[in-house]
Amino acid sequence: MMSSEKDRSEHIFVPRLTAKRWDHHIEQALFEEWRREGVFRFKSTKRGKPFVIDTPPPTTSGTWHIGAVASYSQIDMIARSERMQGNQVLFPIGFDRNGINVEIYVEKNSNVRMRDTPREQFIELCSAALDKLESQMTEIMMAVGLSGDYDQKYHTDHESYRKFTQSTFIELWKRGLVYETTRPNNYCHDCGTTIADAEVEYEDLPSSLAYVRFRVKETSDNLVIATTRPELICACRLVIVNPTDERYKDLHGLHAILPIYGREVPIKPHPSAKPEFGTGAVMICSYGDYTDVLLFRELGLTEVLAVGADGRLTNAAGIYQGETTQKGRSRILGDLSSQGLLEKTEEIKHRTPVCSRSNTPIEIIPMKEYYLKQMDFIPKLRHLAKRIAFHPDSSRQILLDWLNSVSIDWPISRRRVYSTEIPVWYCKKCGTPLVPPPGKYYRPWRDPPPWTKCSECGFNEFEGETRTFDTWIDSSVSALFISKYPSDIKFFKRAYPVSIRPQGKDIVRTWLHYSLLRCYQLTGRAPFSHVWINGLGMDEQGQAMHKSKGNVVEPEPLLEKYGADAFRFWDASEATLGSDFRCSEMRIAGAHKFVTKLWNLSRFISAFPQPRAVRLQPSDKWILSELSILVKQSLNGYYEFNFFVPATAIRDFVWETFASHYLEMVKPRAYGQGFSASQQRAAWYTLHTVLKTLLLLLAPITPFMPDYIWRQLYSKRSIHTECFPKPLWPKSYKRYTKRVVAFNREVWKVKKDRNLALRDSIEISIPKVLSPFRNDLAKMHSLQNPRPN
Numbered sequence: 001m002m003s004s005e006k007d008r009s010e011h012i013f014v015p016r017l018t019a020k021r022w023d024h025h026i027e028q029a030l031f032e033e034w035r036r037e038g039v040f041r042f043k044s045t046k047r048g049k050p051f052v053i054d055t056p057p058p059t060t061s062g063t064w065h066i067g068a069v070a071s072y073s074q075i076d077m078i079a080r081s082e083r084m085q086g087n088q089v090l091f092p093i094g095f096d097r098n099g100i101n102v103e104i105y106v107e108k109n110s111n112v113r114m115r116d117t118p119r120e121q122f123i124e125l126c127s128a129a130l131d132k133l134e135s136q137m138t139e140i141m142m143a144v145g146l147s148g149d150y151d152q153k154y155h156t157d158h159e160s161y162r163k164f165t166q167s168t169f170i171e172l173w174k175r176g177l178v179y180e181t182t183r184p185n186n187y188c189h190d191c192g193t194t195i196a197d198a199e200v201e202y203e204d205l206p207s208s209l210a211y212v213r214f215r216v217k218e219t220s221d222n223l224v225i226a227t228t229r230p231e232l233i234c235a236c237r238l239v240i241v242n243p244t245d246e247r248y249k250d251l252h253g254l255h256a257i258l259p260i261y262g263r264e265v266p267i268k269p270h271p272s273a274k275p276e277f278g279t280g281a282v283m284i285c286s287y288g289d290y291t292d293v294l295l296f297r298e299l300g301l302t303e304v305l306a307v308g309a310d311g312r313l314t315n316a317a318g319i320y321q322g323e324t325t326q327k328g329r330s331r332i333l334g335d336l337s338s339q340g341l342l343e344k345t346e347e348i349k350h351r352t353p354v355c356s357r358s359n360t361p362i363e364i365i366p367m368k369e370y371y372l373k374q375m376d377f378i379p380k381l382r383h384l385a386k387r388i389a390f391h392p393d394s395s396r397q398i399l400l401d402w403l404n405s406v407s408i409d410w411p412i413s414r415r416r417v418y419s420t421e422i423p424v425w426y427c428k429k430c431g432t433p434l435v436p437p438p439g440k441y442y443r444p445w446r447d448p449p450p451w452t453k454c455s456e457c458g459f460n461e462f463e464g465e466t467r468t469f470d471t472w473i474d475s476s477v478s479a480l481f482i483s484k485y486p487s488d489i490k491f492f493k494r495a496y497p498v499s500i501r502p503q504g505k506d507i508v509r510t511w512l513h514y515s516l517l518r519c520y521q522l523t524g525r526a527p528f529s530h531v532w533i534n535g536l537g538m539d540e541q542g543q544a545m546h547k548s549k550g551n552v553v554e555p556e557p558l559l560e561k562y563g564a565d566a567f568r569f570w571d572a573s574e575a576t577l578g579s580d581f582r583c584s585e586m587r588i589a590g591a592h593k594f595v596t597k598l599w600n601l602s603r604f605i606s607a608f609p610q611p612r613a614v615r616l617q618p619s620d621k622w623i624l625s626e627l628s629i630l631v632k633q634s635l636n637g638y639y640e641f642n643f644f645v646p647a648t649a650i651r652d653f654v655w656e657t658f659a660s661h662y663l664e665m666v667k668p669r670a671y672g673q674g675f676s677a678s679q680q681r682a683a684w685y686t687l688h689t690v691l692k693t694l695l696l697l698l699a700p701i702t703p704f705m706p707d708y709i710w711r712q713l714y715s716k717r718s719i720h721t722e723c724f725p726k727p728l729w730p731k732s733y734k735r736y737t738k739r740v741v742a743f744n745r746e747v748w749k750v751k752k753d754r755n756l757a758l759r760d761s762i763e764i765s766i767p768k769v770l771s772p773f774r775n776d777l778a779k780m781h782s783l784q785n786p787r788p789n
């Protein structure tokens with residue numbers, strides 16, 4: 001064919017997608033369009049089970065981590081893919097606004113101390129900060145395309161939610177599942193409150209190990225004991241040595257005299273003493289670590305309160321009273337040294353429990369707190385965990401391991417202010433704690449109780465509780481709140497257990513565990529049918545991101561630069577479900593290339609008409625075989641909520657098969673260069689069929705560009721009102737794939753070796769097995785003598 005003839009035939013076809021490049025700034029206009037059209041509004045018919053997503057209400061306390069934005073994008077893929085399977089999807093958008101996080105944020109950013117600020121005023125500051133932070137988060141949610149129900153947002157600090165939290169507490173109180181007791185507890189001085197085991201982390205911190213001389217009373221010999229907490233010598237009740245430790249066999253049953261204090265304590269053999277640590281002799285005091293707690297309990301020792309709730313040494317510490325533990329430690333070391341009682345100090349790394357919020361080392365102090373019973377429920381929770389479907393399945397073990405390690409009931413009271421109040425008043429005469437009836441939001445630190453007389457003694461003065469709940473008390477009943485328990489029992493019956501609980505693996509021991517516990521206690525059933533556990537977002541090298549390391553990747557600039565589709569395609573294709581994933585601009589830029597490629601392909605195809613009935617050619621049947629396989633693979637990934645599967649399968653199909661082979665094979669036919677009208681129409685039909693199918697398959701992952709193209713080419717309605725495609729075409733032509741690919745590569749290689757352009761003609765014969773594709777291949781490669789040999 002003469003080149004002028006070719007040019008003419010190509011010029012007839014003008015792309016209906018006019019823009020040369022996809023401008024991702026259209027995304028926000030599309031998002032507004034979806035909201036106007038109500039595409040994502042939850043339309044609950046009266047019948048059938050809705051698909052309910054227990055969306056994690058994000059903690060509203062600062063900038064949003066890119067890993068979190070990526071996880072919410074995947075939760076959106078769950079919502080969109082379920083809609084495309086014909087389900088009524090309830091995808092609530094909530095915000096967890098209670099708790100220490102926002103209080104710390106306000107203390108830092110408003111330069112105030114919570115304890116020096118009137119409660120009412122501090123609450124105002126928190127509330128204002130939360131509104132600002134929430135609107136920033138909502139902007140990101142919309143920028144990334146979360147198809148949630150923004151008209152019905154919920155907030156854990158709203159009166160309706162706090163009322164609900166308090167009602168659930170009152171119910172459990174009445175059933176005897178709540179009790180108050182004094183018990184050694186993790187205490188963070190920085191946060192000024194007790195914290196649960198689930199919120200304690202361990203760090204290897206540099207520490208001094210002091211070798212201190214105790215005197216053995218009966219022999220007057222020295223007994224050297226190594227400790228990282230010499231300021232707790234005043235709280236020592238016992239010295240232990242390992243029963244097998246030959247060095248100390250003679251000391252069993254004797255007594256040690258505490259240096260500085262002169263008090264005597266017994267020396268006993270106990271297997272908890274590790275011969276290899278320090279000198280092998282260990283002082284047991286209240287409380288240096290959890291071993292101390294266990295031994296005090298086991299041996300019935302009387303505790304000495306050495307550290308107060310203010311983090312300072314008490315009068316039990318004698319001359320060191322009032323010092324911080326740090327300062328007290330250095331003073332006592334100085335005194336021991338000057339009295340010749342300090343043998344040496346060693347610098348070591350010590351595994352130290354720290355507060356997961358403020359990162360400060362925690363103390364173990366006896367505190368009076370409310371507890372929710374959980375030990376009795378652990379076997380039942382283990383049973384439920386085995387019956388719930390986990391995605392990936394392996395993540396169930398994270399929960400089971402945690403359940404196996406839980407050793408005490410859940411301390412639920414906190415000495416903070418911006419949280420749901422514990423609804424209890426105390427009679428000023430007899431001290432009885434009294435709870436109000438459920439159904440109202442109570443603030444006992446501010447308001448009088450809803451009664452005038454003590455039900456026990458008839459007295460008429462009361463003191464309101466000032467403490468609040470651990471914030472997980474609120475968020476652990478989100479599944480019940482969104483299924484309208486107990487206000488709309490009809491809906492609740494259809495919606496509960498909710499369909500899926502999506503969350504990160506970092507909050508399995510908190511949110512997942514507490515949700516199972518609380519919802520089971522309240523309803524006798526598991527709260528969800530599926531649990532979906534995503535990995536965590538790491539930096540480019542696979543390291544956790546920290547401001548101090550300078551490796552934090554901010555999501556907003558990347559969304560602005562590459563658009564939500566590119567961000568989300570990166571997100572889905574970066575790692576398989578459950579694995580940690582790496583966040584970097586380079587990787588998102590890579591996904592952007594795929595989005596661009598898809599636009600270019602679509603634009604090319606948009607130039608051709610869309611015939612209805614055609615007689616397919618073998619090349620068409622071949623690519624439709626491959627397309628059927630792609631549809632099946634992608635749907636299987638969607639059914640497993642693992643978006644890595646469709647994303648990578650679609651990417652491979654587009655790059656490796658469709659664009660590089662089929663498209664090149666049918667270009668001449670689509671342009672009508674040397675083919676019959678019927679053959680030409682078959683190419684048009686197939687190109688559009690592949691494109692439509694790709695757009696539908698991609699819609700949950702990259703919701704924007706596919707919808708734009710869909711509306712330009714195929715429908716007046718949004719692609720997000722459509723259902724997934726089905727694998728309609730026979731897969732028999734799949735057997736040709738390897739041969740077709742190999743033949744094309746071979747021709748390209750020969751042309752390259754001979755310095756020929758791709759359009760230059762060449763003499764290569766087509767293998768017999770590929771004879772069905774002869775016409776397309778001959779045109780594609782300008783083969784001179786294409787007869788099979």
Ligand SMILES: [Zn+2]
Pocket residue numbers: 188189190191192355356357358359360
């Ligand atoms: Zn703390």
Ligand SMILES: [Zn+2]
Pocket residue numbers: 427428429430431432454455456457458459
């Ligand atoms: Zn009373």
